[in-house]
Amino acid sequence: MKPLGRNSLRPLPKSFFCHPTLWIARNLLGKGILRIVGEDKILVRIIETEAYLSKNDPASHSFRGPNGRNRSMFGPAGTCYVYLSYGMHYCMNVVTGAKGVGEAVLLRAALPVFGERAIVRNRPGVRTKDWMSGPGKLTKALEVDRRFDGLFFGDHGLFLVDLGRPCGRVAATPRIGISKATNLPYRFVTEVRT
């Protein structure tokens, strides 16, 4: 894998996405999202994810099979699945599992590593701790919207990268904001600090 830029950031290898979805959700904690917009580079560290499976997971968009909105969730592992939530917020997922399966990991929250100037531009007047403390806030800070739906991470200025540092302790809890399958501990958080 070719390093990305001056910080020797390496994109996550394809083999990373060959693991089970729950493994990927847990192991994305501490990894980086690199966003390149023109001259600006934004790097953030993932601190919260949620896994959405296909079978036996009624909370997952893919539970009822493919439709217009969730089509890219059934793409090959490493596909970016972006959907509109509550009619106004975008949420970004990494598709996992084989093509046609319909599993993904929702990227819920992150902390800044560098590129604060661009983040401030995207999140004017917002306190630092609230920059990316939710899925809709994260996409806003990184300038990610429906244009990325169905594209691959690694294309079009959006990368998942290894920061070469392990994350801290990981906690698994039920997922947020859902009404179905609320007992499943598919949300993963870490107390990592940059």
Place this chain on the structure above:
DNA sequence: TGCCTGATTGCCT
């Protein structure tokens, strides 16, 4: 065809 709900956020009190 039309109503209801939701993987949310941010403003207002």
Place this chain on the structure above:
DNA sequence: GGCAATCAGGCAA
């Protein structure tokens, strides 16, 4: 802590 904003699917009729 309450609640409005806003829209795409699901589902009932």
